[in-house]
Amino acid sequence: MSTASRLPQITGRLAARLPRTVDARVRRLAVASLVGQTLLVVTGGAVRLTASGLGCPTWPRCTDTSLVNTPEMGIHGFIEFGNRLLTFALAAVAALMLVYLWNLRKERRDLFLLALGLLASIPTQAVIGGVTVLTGLNPWVVGLHFLVSMALVVFATLLVNRAFGRTGRFRTAALHPLPGALRPVTSAVAVFSALAVMLGVVVTGAGPHAGDADAPRNGLDWDLFSHIHAVPAYLVTAGTLVALALVLMRRIPGPFRTAVFALLAVTVLQAVIGFTQYYNGIPAPLVAAHMLGAALLMGTATNAWDLAKSSPVK
Numbered sequence: 023m024s025t026a027s028r029l030p031q032i033t034g035r036l037a038a039r040l041p042r043t044v045d046a047r048v049r050r051l052a053v054a055s056l057v058g059q060t061l062l063v064v065t066g067g068a069v070r071l072t073a074s075g076l077g078c079p080t081w082p083r084c085t086d087t088s089l090v091n092t093p094e095m096g097i098h099g100f101i102e103f104g105n106r107l108l109t110f111a112l113a114a115v116a117a118l119m120l121v122y123l124w125n126l127r128k129e130r131r132d133l134f135l136l137a138l139g140l141l142a143s144i145p146t147q148a149v150i151g152g153v154t155v156l157t158g159l160n161p162w163v164v165g166l167h168f169l170v171s172m173a174l175v176v177f178a179t180l181l182v183n184r185a186f187g188r189t190g191r192f193r194t195a196a197l198h199p200l201p202g203a204l205r206p207v208t209s210a211v212a213v214f215s216a217l218a219v220m221l222g223v224v225v226t227g228a229g230p231h232a233g234d235a236d237a238p239r240n241g242l243d244w245d246l247f248s249h250i251h252a253v254p255a256y257l258v259t260a261g262t263l264v265a266l267a268l269v270l271m272r273r274i275p276g277p278f279r280t281a282v283f284a285l286l287a288v289t290v291l292q293a294v295i296g297f298t299q300y301y302n303g304i305p306a307p308l309v310a311a312h313m314l315g316a317a318l319l320m321g322t323a324t325n326a327w328d329l330a331k332s333s334p335v336k
Contacts, residue, residue, distance in 0.1 A: 040125050044133070044185055051119045052185035055140060056178035058112045060317045063171050065105040067313040071306040075159045075233025077102030081152035106151070109144060116141035132190055136181040143174055159237035161227030168226075168313075172219050175317050179324045188277060189332035197329065198276045199336035201268055208323075208330040211261035211285070214254040215323040219316050221251035231309055248300060255293065258323070262289050265326065278329045285322040291315055 041048060069075055077091070077098035078084035084091050084103050091099035119137040127134045147170055154163045180189075187194030225247045227240035265282045268274070292315040299308035 041122055042125050044126065044130060044187070048119070048122050048133070049182075049185045051115060051122060052178070052182045054115050055112070055119065055137075056175070056182050056321070058108070058115055059140075059171065059174045059178045060314070060321070062105070062108055062112065063168070063175070063317040064310070064314055065101075065108055066168065066171065067310045069102055069105050070164070070233040071231050071310055072098065072101055073232075073234055074098040074101040075164075075237060076155065078106065078155065081155045082148075106148075109148060109151075113141065113144040116144065130184075130192065132184050132192070133181065136177055136184065139177055140174060140181070143170065143177075146170065147174075159233045161232070161238060161240045164233065165223035165227055168223055169220065172216075172316065172320050175320045176324045179321045180328060183325065183328050189328045193332055195277065197333040198274055198278065199334045200274060200278060200330060201272060202335045204265060204268055204278075204330045204333075205335070207261050207265050207268075208327040211258055211265070212323045212327040214257040214261065215319050218251060218254040218258060219320060221247065221254065222312075222316060225251050226309075229304055231304070231306060252296070255296065258319070259289050259293065262286050278326070278333060281322065281326040281329050285319075285326050288315060288318045288322045292319055 069077070074097070077095060077100070080086060083089050084099065084106075085095070091103035116137055120134065120141060123130065123134045123137060147167070150163065150167045150170060154160065154167055157163055183189040184192070224240070224242065225244060228242040228244040228247060229239075232239060262282070262285050266286055269279050269282050292312065295308055295312045295315055299305060299312060302308070
């Protein structure tokens with residue numbers, strides 16, 4: 023029997039081994055995707071903050087003659103290539119997630135489409151990364167690269183919530199009824215979080231950490247845009263405090279209460295890091311912490327909004 027004639031048998035056996043319900047394997051892959059997308063933000067920050075943006079000076083190869091970094095390239099080549107390598111790991115996780123969801127692709131279309139979107143984003147990120155290198159670390163392209171990563175953190179957060187049955191059409195977790203005001207409040211917090219991140223990209227493009235000594239800056243007034251960037255950050259804090267007050271006054275238990283406390287912790291941490299780096303000459307370690315905080319902010323803001331949207335209203 024030829025391989026072609028045996029193919030239906032092989033694929034049938036494979037499909038029989040794949041989950042027919044959302045099980046622990048699917049949930050672990052969803053968590054791995056969220057952790058990986060957050061880690062990609064950290065490694066991307068390491069590339070820029072260690073001036074390794076051109077550690078691999080060309081694309082898609084690392085050098086004109088090598089796909090990988092070489093010992094002669096030193097630590098900068100290692101850091102840049104490591105960041106590229108993580109992208110392939112995330113692609114593998116997303117592809118495996120689609121495989122495990124194959125039998126559920128119609129029943130759980132929400133999960134399948136989120137996983138498909140995460141996989142489709144990998145080549146998009148790769149191309150943007152390539153344009154970043156080929157344009158000599160143009161700050162606007164670098165910023166776009168970061169914003170796509172933030173969007174992927176949002177999608178990965180939604181994937182985790184759906185995989186664990188916390189939110190969405192197939193919710194299995196019991197959610198306490200919430201005051202109607204919490205939906206617009208958490209929506210506003212999510213929007214202002216995104217706006218703060220976008221303005222943070224503009225600030226970064228005007229600042230000193232360009233990824234390479236010869237990389238261009240966007241030419242904008244760093245100090246002015248730092249203050250503009252703070253405005254939506256203040257609004258995020260205000261919205262989070264309103265949500266916290268409602269949770270405490272109405273004694274709301276369960277996942278939403280936890281989500282608001284997590285959002286508050288990240289918001290306060292980001293504020294402390296932001297003020298500290300502003301008044302201390304923008305040291306690289308604090309910039310790295312602020313970038314990680316941005317990913318955590320987008321994740322926690324998305325989580326709070328998603329839970330509020332999925333909870334019954336009282």
